[in-house]
Amino acid sequence: MNNKNNLTEAAISNFKDIVSLMESNRTTVEGEVYVGSKFLVTIGCNPFFRPIIDEQSPVCMNVARVVIIRSGWCEPVIGFKKYRCGPGDMLFINWGVMLNGDSFGANTTFDGITVTEEYMKLVFGGRMPEVFLSPGLCFSVHLSEREQTVWKQYVRTLYNLAHIRNIDPVVIRSLFVSALNFTESMYKSKGSDNHIAWSRNKRAIERFIRLVNDHAKTEHELDFYASQLDMTTHYLGMIIKKDTGTTAKEWIDKTLCVLLQLELRHTSKPLKVIADEFNFVSLSSFCKFFKRRTGMTASAYRLLSDHEE
Incomplete structure:
Protein backbone atom coordinates (compact mmCIF):
# COMPACT_ATOMS: atom_id res chain seq x y z
CA MET A 1 0.00 0.00 0.00
CA ASN A 2 1.17 3.53 -0.53
CA ASN A 3 0.12 7.10 -0.04
CA LYS A 4 1.24 10.47 -1.31
CA ASN A 5 0.17 13.18 1.06
CA ASN A 6 0.18 16.93 1.49
CA LEU A 7 2.46 18.71 3.88
CA THR A 8 0.46 21.54 5.42
CA GLU A 9 1.26 23.37 8.66
CA ALA A 10 3.49 20.57 9.88
CA ALA A 11 6.41 20.98 12.24
CA ILE A 12 9.77 20.27 10.64
CA SER A 13 12.26 18.02 12.43
CA ASN A 14 15.60 17.70 10.65
CA PHE A 15 18.36 15.10 10.79
CA LYS A 16 20.23 16.95 13.54
CA ASP A 17 17.09 16.97 15.71
CA ILE A 18 16.77 13.20 15.37
CA VAL A 19 20.44 12.61 16.19
CA SER A 20 20.27 15.02 19.13
CA LEU A 21 17.26 13.19 20.56
CA MET A 22 19.03 9.86 20.24
CA GLU A 23 22.25 11.15 21.80
CA SER A 24 20.39 12.65 24.77
CA ASN A 25 18.55 9.37 25.40
CA ARG A 26 21.37 6.89 24.76
CA THR A 27 20.46 4.75 27.76
CA THR A 28 17.00 4.03 26.32
CA VAL A 29 18.15 3.30 22.75
CA GLU A 30 18.21 -0.42 22.05
CA GLY A 31 20.06 -2.30 19.34
CA GLU A 32 23.02 -1.21 17.24
CA VAL A 33 23.14 2.30 15.79
CA TYR A 34 25.71 4.01 13.58
CA VAL A 35 25.43 7.80 13.51
CA GLY A 36 27.02 9.53 10.53
CA SER A 37 26.90 13.16 9.50
CA LYS A 38 24.29 12.45 6.83
CA PHE A 39 22.85 9.03 7.65
CA LEU A 40 21.90 6.55 10.37
CA VAL A 41 22.08 2.77 10.23
CA THR A 42 20.01 0.91 12.81
CA ILE A 43 19.87 -2.80 13.62
CA GLY A 44 17.31 -4.18 16.07
CA CYS A 45 16.59 -0.63 17.17
CA ASN A 46 13.57 0.50 19.15
CA PRO A 47 11.54 3.59 18.08
CA PHE A 48 13.73 6.12 19.93
CA PHE A 49 12.34 8.89 17.67
CA ARG A 50 8.84 8.50 19.12
CA PRO A 51 8.97 11.70 21.26
CA ILE A 52 9.34 13.81 18.11
CA ILE A 53 6.09 12.39 16.74
CA ASP A 54 4.26 12.47 20.07
CA GLU A 55 5.24 16.05 20.90
CA GLN A 56 5.22 17.74 17.49
CA SER A 57 2.53 16.03 15.40
CA PRO A 58 1.80 16.79 12.67
CA VAL A 59 5.50 16.60 11.84
CA CYS A 60 7.73 16.07 8.84
CA MET A 61 11.07 14.56 9.87
CA ASN A 62 12.76 15.86 6.71
CA VAL A 63 14.70 12.63 6.10
CA ALA A 64 14.11 9.51 4.02
CA ARG A 65 13.69 6.29 6.00
CA VAL A 66 13.59 2.65 4.95
CA VAL A 67 13.03 0.01 7.62
CA ILE A 68 11.89 -3.54 8.02
CA ILE A 69 9.93 -4.29 11.16
CA ARG A 70 11.87 -7.03 12.92
CA SER A 71 9.48 -7.50 15.84
CA GLY A 72 6.31 -5.93 17.18
CA TRP A 73 4.34 -3.51 15.02
CA CYS A 74 3.91 0.13 14.16
CA GLU A 75 0.94 2.08 12.86
CA PRO A 76 1.95 5.46 11.41
CA VAL A 77 -0.84 7.91 10.67
CA ILE A 78 -0.12 9.47 7.29
CA GLY A 79 -2.63 11.64 5.50
CA PHE A 80 -5.02 10.89 8.37
CA LYS A 81 -4.97 7.18 7.52
CA LYS A 82 -3.44 4.44 9.66
CA TYR A 83 -0.99 1.98 8.12
CA ARG A 84 -0.45 -1.14 10.17
CA CYS A 85 2.99 -2.70 9.65
CA GLY A 86 4.17 -5.94 11.24
CA PRO A 87 7.18 -8.25 11.15
CA GLY A 88 8.60 -8.60 7.65
CA ASP A 89 6.99 -5.41 6.32
CA MET A 90 9.22 -2.85 4.60
CA LEU A 91 8.20 0.73 5.31
CA PHE A 92 9.53 3.64 3.23
CA ILE A 93 8.81 7.23 4.31
CA ASN A 94 10.23 10.07 2.22
CA TRP A 95 11.31 13.46 3.57
CA GLY A 96 8.09 15.26 2.63
CA VAL A 97 5.70 12.91 4.42
CA MET A 98 3.60 14.43 7.19
CA LEU A 99 3.11 12.17 10.20
CA ASN A 100 -0.01 12.87 12.22
CA GLY A 101 0.91 10.22 14.78
CA ASP A 102 2.34 6.76 15.23
CA SER A 103 1.64 3.84 17.54
CA PHE A 104 4.04 1.05 18.44
CA GLY A 105 3.60 -2.41 19.90
CA ALA A 106 5.61 -3.67 22.85
CA ASN A 107 9.19 -4.65 21.99
CA THR A 108 8.97 -3.17 18.49
CA THR A 109 12.33 -3.14 16.69
CA PHE A 110 13.52 -2.11 13.23
CA ASP A 111 16.40 -2.76 10.84
CA GLY A 112 16.90 0.17 8.53
CA ILE A 113 18.53 3.33 7.27
CA THR A 114 17.83 7.04 7.57
CA VAL A 115 19.38 9.48 5.10
CA THR A 116 19.17 13.20 4.49
CA GLU A 117 17.69 14.42 1.23
CA GLU A 118 21.03 15.92 0.22
CA TYR A 119 22.94 12.70 0.84
CA MET A 120 20.40 10.67 -1.10
CA LYS A 121 20.84 12.99 -4.07
CA LEU A 122 24.63 12.84 -3.78
CA VAL A 123 24.83 9.05 -3.78
CA PHE A 124 22.73 8.96 -6.94
CA GLY A 125 24.91 11.56 -8.64
CA GLY A 126 22.18 14.18 -8.54
CA ARG A 127 19.69 12.07 -10.50
CA MET A 128 17.57 9.97 -8.19
CA PRO A 129 15.33 7.16 -9.43
CA GLU A 130 11.94 8.51 -10.39
CA VAL A 131 10.13 6.72 -7.58
CA PHE A 132 12.06 8.70 -4.95
CA LEU A 133 11.47 12.12 -6.51
CA SER A 134 8.08 12.56 -4.87
CA PRO A 135 8.74 14.06 -1.41
CA GLY A 136 5.38 12.82 -0.13
CA LEU A 137 5.87 9.17 -1.09
CA CYS A 138 5.41 6.47 1.51
CA PHE A 139 4.68 2.80 1.06
CA SER A 140 4.59 -0.48 2.93
CA VAL A 141 5.10 -3.89 1.33
CA HIS A 142 5.61 -7.33 2.83
CA LEU A 143 8.87 -9.10 2.00
CA SER A 144 9.48 -12.81 1.68
CA GLU A 145 11.95 -14.50 4.03
CA ARG A 146 14.66 -14.34 1.37
CA GLU A 147 13.96 -10.67 0.63
CA GLN A 148 14.12 -9.89 4.35
CA THR A 149 17.48 -11.65 4.51
CA VAL A 150 18.78 -9.52 1.64
CA TRP A 151 17.71 -6.32 3.41
CA LYS A 152 19.26 -7.40 6.70
CA GLN A 153 22.52 -8.12 4.87
CA TYR A 154 22.45 -4.65 3.30
CA VAL A 155 21.96 -3.01 6.68
CA ARG A 156 24.57 -5.14 8.45
CA THR A 157 27.15 -4.51 5.72
CA LEU A 158 26.49 -0.75 5.77
CA TYR A 159 26.86 -0.79 9.55
CA ASN A 160 30.16 -2.68 9.36
CA LEU A 161 31.55 -0.55 6.52
CA ALA A 162 30.73 2.65 8.37
CA HIS A 163 32.80 1.45 11.33
CA ILE A 164 35.92 0.79 9.24
CA ARG A 165 38.37 3.59 9.86
CA ASN A 166 39.36 5.57 6.77
CA ILE A 167 37.04 3.59 4.51
CA ASP A 168 36.58 5.28 1.14
CA PRO A 169 33.14 6.99 1.35
CA VAL A 170 32.53 5.93 -2.26
CA VAL A 171 32.26 2.33 -1.05
CA ILE A 172 29.49 3.23 1.40
CA ARG A 173 27.69 5.40 -1.14
CA SER A 174 27.72 2.58 -3.68
CA LEU A 175 26.08 0.21 -1.21
CA PHE A 176 23.47 2.85 -0.33
CA VAL A 177 22.64 3.09 -4.04
CA SER A 178 22.23 -0.68 -4.23
CA ALA A 179 20.09 -0.81 -1.07
CA LEU A 180 17.84 1.99 -2.31
CA ASN A 181 17.55 0.39 -5.74
CA PHE A 182 16.47 -2.79 -3.96
CA THR A 183 13.86 -0.73 -2.11
CA GLU A 184 12.62 0.68 -5.41
CA SER A 185 12.43 -2.83 -6.86
CA MET A 186 10.29 -4.02 -3.94
CA TYR A 187 7.97 -1.06 -4.42
CA LYS A 188 7.58 -1.64 -8.16
CA SER A 189 7.05 -5.38 -7.85
CA LYS A 190 4.74 -5.38 -4.83
CA GLY A 191 3.24 -1.92 -4.45
CA SER A 192 0.21 -0.44 -6.11
CA ASP A 193 -0.09 3.08 -7.39
CA ASN A 194 -2.88 5.60 -7.41
CA HIS A 195 -1.72 8.19 -9.92
CA ILE A 196 -5.14 8.11 -11.59
CA ALA A 197 -6.71 9.59 -8.47
Whole structure:
Protein backbone atom coordinates (compact mmCIF):
# COMPACT_ATOMS: atom_id res chain seq x y z
CA MET A 1 0.00 0.00 0.00
CA ASN A 2 1.17 3.53 -0.53
CA ASN A 3 0.12 7.10 -0.04
CA LYS A 4 1.24 10.47 -1.31
CA ASN A 5 0.17 13.18 1.06
CA ASN A 6 0.18 16.93 1.49
CA LEU A 7 2.46 18.71 3.88
CA THR A 8 0.46 21.54 5.42
CA GLU A 9 1.26 23.37 8.66
CA ALA A 10 3.49 20.57 9.88
CA ALA A 11 6.41 20.98 12.24
CA ILE A 12 9.77 20.27 10.64
CA SER A 13 12.26 18.02 12.43
CA ASN A 14 15.60 17.70 10.65
CA PHE A 15 18.36 15.10 10.79
CA LYS A 16 20.23 16.95 13.54
CA ASP A 17 17.09 16.97 15.71
CA ILE A 18 16.77 13.20 15.37
CA VAL A 19 20.44 12.61 16.19
CA SER A 20 20.27 15.02 19.13
CA LEU A 21 17.26 13.19 20.56
CA MET A 22 19.03 9.86 20.24
CA GLU A 23 22.25 11.15 21.80
CA SER A 24 20.39 12.65 24.77
CA ASN A 25 18.55 9.37 25.40
CA ARG A 26 21.37 6.89 24.76
CA THR A 27 20.46 4.75 27.76
CA THR A 28 17.00 4.03 26.32
CA VAL A 29 18.15 3.30 22.75
CA GLU A 30 18.21 -0.42 22.05
CA GLY A 31 20.06 -2.30 19.34
CA GLU A 32 23.02 -1.21 17.24
CA VAL A 33 23.14 2.30 15.79
CA TYR A 34 25.71 4.01 13.58
CA VAL A 35 25.43 7.80 13.51
CA GLY A 36 27.02 9.53 10.53
CA SER A 37 26.90 13.16 9.50
CA LYS A 38 24.29 12.45 6.83
CA PHE A 39 22.85 9.03 7.65
CA LEU A 40 21.90 6.55 10.37
CA VAL A 41 22.08 2.77 10.23
CA THR A 42 20.01 0.91 12.81
CA ILE A 43 19.87 -2.80 13.62
CA GLY A 44 17.31 -4.18 16.07
CA CYS A 45 16.59 -0.63 17.17
CA ASN A 46 13.57 0.50 19.15
CA PRO A 47 11.54 3.59 18.08
CA PHE A 48 13.73 6.12 19.93
CA PHE A 49 12.34 8.89 17.67
CA ARG A 50 8.84 8.50 19.12
CA PRO A 51 8.97 11.70 21.26
CA ILE A 52 9.34 13.81 18.11
CA ILE A 53 6.09 12.39 16.74
CA ASP A 54 4.26 12.47 20.07
CA GLU A 55 5.24 16.05 20.90
CA GLN A 56 5.22 17.74 17.49
CA SER A 57 2.53 16.03 15.40
CA PRO A 58 1.80 16.79 12.67
CA VAL A 59 5.50 16.60 11.84
CA CYS A 60 7.73 16.07 8.84
CA MET A 61 11.07 14.56 9.87
CA ASN A 62 12.76 15.86 6.71
CA VAL A 63 14.70 12.63 6.10
CA ALA A 64 14.11 9.51 4.02
CA ARG A 65 13.69 6.29 6.00
CA VAL A 66 13.59 2.65 4.95
CA VAL A 67 13.03 0.01 7.62
CA ILE A 68 11.89 -3.54 8.02
CA ILE A 69 9.93 -4.29 11.16
CA ARG A 70 11.87 -7.03 12.92
CA SER A 71 9.48 -7.50 15.84
CA GLY A 72 6.31 -5.93 17.18
CA TRP A 73 4.34 -3.51 15.02
CA CYS A 74 3.91 0.13 14.16
CA GLU A 75 0.94 2.08 12.86
CA PRO A 76 1.95 5.46 11.41
CA VAL A 77 -0.84 7.91 10.67
CA ILE A 78 -0.12 9.47 7.29
CA GLY A 79 -2.63 11.64 5.50
CA PHE A 80 -5.02 10.89 8.37
CA LYS A 81 -4.97 7.18 7.52
CA LYS A 82 -3.44 4.44 9.66
CA TYR A 83 -0.99 1.98 8.12
CA ARG A 84 -0.45 -1.14 10.17
CA CYS A 85 2.99 -2.70 9.65
CA GLY A 86 4.17 -5.94 11.24
CA PRO A 87 7.18 -8.25 11.15
CA GLY A 88 8.60 -8.60 7.65
CA ASP A 89 6.99 -5.41 6.32
CA MET A 90 9.22 -2.85 4.60
CA LEU A 91 8.20 0.73 5.31
CA PHE A 92 9.53 3.64 3.23
CA ILE A 93 8.81 7.23 4.31
CA ASN A 94 10.23 10.07 2.22
CA TRP A 95 11.31 13.46 3.57
CA GLY A 96 8.09 15.26 2.63
CA VAL A 97 5.70 12.91 4.42
CA MET A 98 3.60 14.43 7.19
CA LEU A 99 3.11 12.17 10.20
CA ASN A 100 -0.01 12.87 12.22
CA GLY A 101 0.91 10.22 14.78
CA ASP A 102 2.34 6.76 15.23
CA SER A 103 1.64 3.84 17.54
CA PHE A 104 4.04 1.05 18.44
CA GLY A 105 3.60 -2.41 19.90
CA ALA A 106 5.61 -3.67 22.85
CA ASN A 107 9.19 -4.65 21.99
CA THR A 108 8.97 -3.17 18.49
CA THR A 109 12.33 -3.14 16.69
CA PHE A 110 13.52 -2.11 13.23
CA ASP A 111 16.40 -2.76 10.84
CA GLY A 112 16.90 0.17 8.53
CA ILE A 113 18.53 3.33 7.27
CA THR A 114 17.83 7.04 7.57
CA VAL A 115 19.38 9.48 5.10
CA THR A 116 19.17 13.20 4.49
CA GLU A 117 17.69 14.42 1.23
CA GLU A 118 21.03 15.92 0.22
CA TYR A 119 22.94 12.70 0.84
CA MET A 120 20.40 10.67 -1.10
CA LYS A 121 20.84 12.99 -4.07
CA LEU A 122 24.63 12.84 -3.78
CA VAL A 123 24.83 9.05 -3.78
CA PHE A 124 22.73 8.96 -6.94
CA GLY A 125 24.91 11.56 -8.64
CA GLY A 126 22.18 14.18 -8.54
CA ARG A 127 19.69 12.07 -10.50
CA MET A 128 17.57 9.97 -8.19
CA PRO A 129 15.33 7.16 -9.43
CA GLU A 130 11.94 8.51 -10.39
CA VAL A 131 10.13 6.72 -7.58
CA PHE A 132 12.06 8.70 -4.95
CA LEU A 133 11.47 12.12 -6.51
CA SER A 134 8.08 12.56 -4.87
CA PRO A 135 8.74 14.06 -1.41
CA GLY A 136 5.38 12.82 -0.13
CA LEU A 137 5.87 9.17 -1.09
CA CYS A 138 5.41 6.47 1.51
CA PHE A 139 4.68 2.80 1.06
CA SER A 140 4.59 -0.48 2.93
CA VAL A 141 5.10 -3.89 1.33
CA HIS A 142 5.61 -7.33 2.83
CA LEU A 143 8.87 -9.10 2.00
CA SER A 144 9.48 -12.81 1.68
CA GLU A 145 11.95 -14.50 4.03
CA ARG A 146 14.66 -14.34 1.37
CA GLU A 147 13.96 -10.67 0.63
CA GLN A 148 14.12 -9.89 4.35
CA THR A 149 17.48 -11.65 4.51
CA VAL A 150 18.78 -9.52 1.64
CA TRP A 151 17.71 -6.32 3.41
CA LYS A 152 19.26 -7.40 6.70
CA GLN A 153 22.52 -8.12 4.87
CA TYR A 154 22.45 -4.65 3.30
CA VAL A 155 21.96 -3.01 6.68
CA ARG A 156 24.57 -5.14 8.45
CA THR A 157 27.15 -4.51 5.72
CA LEU A 158 26.49 -0.75 5.77
CA TYR A 159 26.86 -0.79 9.55
CA ASN A 160 30.16 -2.68 9.36
CA LEU A 161 31.55 -0.55 6.52
CA ALA A 162 30.73 2.65 8.37
CA HIS A 163 32.80 1.45 11.33
CA ILE A 164 35.92 0.79 9.24
CA ARG A 165 38.37 3.59 9.86
CA ASN A 166 39.36 5.57 6.77
CA ILE A 167 37.04 3.59 4.51
CA ASP A 168 36.58 5.28 1.14
CA PRO A 169 33.14 6.99 1.35
CA VAL A 170 32.53 5.93 -2.26
CA VAL A 171 32.26 2.33 -1.05
CA ILE A 172 29.49 3.23 1.40
CA ARG A 173 27.69 5.40 -1.14
CA SER A 174 27.72 2.58 -3.68
CA LEU A 175 26.08 0.21 -1.21
CA PHE A 176 23.47 2.85 -0.33
CA VAL A 177 22.64 3.09 -4.04
CA SER A 178 22.23 -0.68 -4.23
CA ALA A 179 20.09 -0.81 -1.07
CA LEU A 180 17.84 1.99 -2.31
CA ASN A 181 17.55 0.39 -5.74
CA PHE A 182 16.47 -2.79 -3.96
CA THR A 183 13.86 -0.73 -2.11
CA GLU A 184 12.62 0.68 -5.41
CA SER A 185 12.43 -2.83 -6.86
CA MET A 186 10.29 -4.02 -3.94
CA TYR A 187 7.97 -1.06 -4.42
CA LYS A 188 7.58 -1.64 -8.16
CA SER A 189 7.05 -5.38 -7.85
CA LYS A 190 4.74 -5.38 -4.83
CA GLY A 191 3.24 -1.92 -4.45
CA SER A 192 0.21 -0.44 -6.11
CA ASP A 193 -0.09 3.08 -7.39
CA ASN A 194 -2.88 5.60 -7.41
CA HIS A 195 -1.72 8.19 -9.92
CA ILE A 196 -5.14 8.11 -11.59
CA ALA A 197 -6.71 9.59 -8.47
CA TRP A 198 -4.28 12.47 -8.22
CA SER A 199 -5.59 16.00 -8.50
CA ARG A 200 -4.41 18.36 -11.24
CA ASN A 201 -2.21 20.16 -8.72
CA LYS A 202 -0.63 16.93 -7.50
CA ARG A 203 0.19 15.92 -11.05
CA ALA A 204 1.68 19.36 -11.71
CA ILE A 205 3.87 19.09 -8.62
CA GLU A 206 5.15 15.68 -9.66
CA ARG A 207 5.93 17.02 -13.14
CA PHE A 208 7.69 20.06 -11.66
CA ILE A 209 9.95 17.88 -9.53
CA ARG A 210 10.86 15.75 -12.53
CA LEU A 211 11.54 18.83 -14.64
CA VAL A 212 13.84 20.18 -11.94
CA ASN A 213 15.63 16.85 -11.80
CA ASP A 214 16.17 16.99 -15.59
CA HIS A 215 16.86 20.69 -16.17
CA ALA A 216 18.19 22.34 -12.99
CA LYS A 217 21.74 22.32 -14.36
CA THR A 218 20.96 25.00 -16.93
CA GLU A 219 17.49 26.30 -16.03
CA HIS A 220 17.66 28.19 -12.75
CA GLU A 221 14.54 30.35 -12.90
CA LEU A 222 10.94 29.49 -12.11
CA ASP A 223 9.71 31.01 -15.38
CA PHE A 224 11.03 28.04 -17.37
CA TYR A 225 9.20 25.47 -15.25
CA ALA A 226 5.97 27.46 -15.17
CA SER A 227 5.99 27.74 -18.96
CA GLN A 228 6.57 23.99 -19.31
CA LEU A 229 3.57 23.37 -17.06
CA ASP A 230 1.44 26.09 -18.67
CA MET A 231 1.01 27.91 -15.35
CA THR A 232 1.85 31.32 -13.97
CA THR A 233 4.91 31.47 -11.75
CA HIS A 234 2.71 32.69 -8.89
CA TYR A 235 0.32 29.75 -9.08
CA LEU A 236 3.10 27.19 -9.44
CA GLY A 237 4.98 28.67 -6.51
CA MET A 238 1.83 28.63 -4.39
CA ILE A 239 0.96 24.96 -4.95
CA ILE A 240 4.57 23.81 -4.51
CA LYS A 241 4.89 25.63 -1.20
CA LYS A 242 1.52 24.39 0.05
CA ASP A 243 2.13 20.74 -0.84
CA THR A 244 5.82 20.32 0.01
CA GLY A 245 6.53 23.02 2.58
CA THR A 246 9.41 24.22 0.37
CA THR A 247 9.39 27.06 -2.13
CA ALA A 248 9.70 26.22 -5.81
CA LYS A 249 12.90 28.29 -6.07
CA GLU A 250 14.40 26.35 -3.17
CA TRP A 251 13.66 23.09 -5.02
CA ILE A 252 15.59 24.41 -8.00
CA ASP A 253 18.48 25.87 -6.00
CA LYS A 254 19.12 22.87 -3.78
CA THR A 255 19.11 20.53 -6.79
CA LEU A 256 21.48 22.86 -8.64
CA CYS A 257 23.78 23.00 -5.62
CA VAL A 258 24.06 19.21 -5.42
CA LEU A 259 24.94 19.07 -9.12
CA LEU A 260 27.62 21.73 -8.62
CA GLN A 261 29.08 19.85 -5.64
CA LEU A 262 29.34 16.71 -7.74
CA GLU A 263 30.98 18.62 -10.60
CA LEU A 264 33.52 20.21 -8.26
CA ARG A 265 34.23 16.92 -6.53
CA HIS A 266 34.60 14.69 -9.56
CA THR A 267 36.10 16.93 -12.25
CA SER A 268 39.10 19.23 -12.50
CA LYS A 269 37.35 21.71 -14.77
CA PRO A 270 38.21 25.39 -14.20
CA LEU A 271 35.52 27.29 -12.33
CA LYS A 272 34.86 29.48 -15.38
CA VAL A 273 34.11 26.39 -17.47
CA ILE A 274 31.72 25.07 -14.82
CA ALA A 275 30.00 28.46 -14.62
CA ASP A 276 29.49 28.45 -18.39
CA GLU A 277 28.29 24.84 -18.57
CA PHE A 278 25.80 25.48 -15.77
CA ASN A 279 24.49 28.57 -17.55
CA PHE A 280 25.49 31.17 -14.96
CA VAL A 281 25.69 34.68 -16.37
CA SER A 282 29.21 35.07 -14.99
CA LEU A 283 31.85 33.38 -12.86
CA SER A 284 31.04 35.86 -10.12
CA SER A 285 27.35 34.89 -10.03
CA PHE A 286 28.31 31.20 -9.83
CA CYS A 287 30.72 31.84 -6.95
CA LYS A 288 28.20 33.96 -5.06
CA PHE A 289 25.49 31.32 -5.47
CA PHE A 290 27.73 28.50 -4.26
CA LYS A 291 29.01 30.50 -1.27
CA ARG A 292 25.46 31.43 -0.28
CA ARG A 293 24.27 27.82 -0.47
CA THR A 294 27.19 26.07 1.22
CA GLY A 295 28.92 28.70 3.34
CA MET A 296 32.24 28.19 1.55
CA THR A 297 33.85 29.08 -1.74
CA ALA A 298 33.85 26.66 -4.65
CA SER A 299 37.66 26.48 -4.48
CA ALA A 300 37.60 25.66 -0.76
CA TYR A 301 34.95 22.99 -1.30
CA ARG A 302 37.05 21.36 -3.99
CA LEU A 303 39.94 21.00 -1.51
CA LEU A 304 37.83 19.14 1.06
CA SER A 305 38.42 15.43 1.50
CA ASP A 306 35.44 13.10 1.15
CA HIS A 307 35.54 12.57 4.92
CA GLU A 308 35.16 16.32 5.54
CA GLU A 309 32.34 16.82 3.06
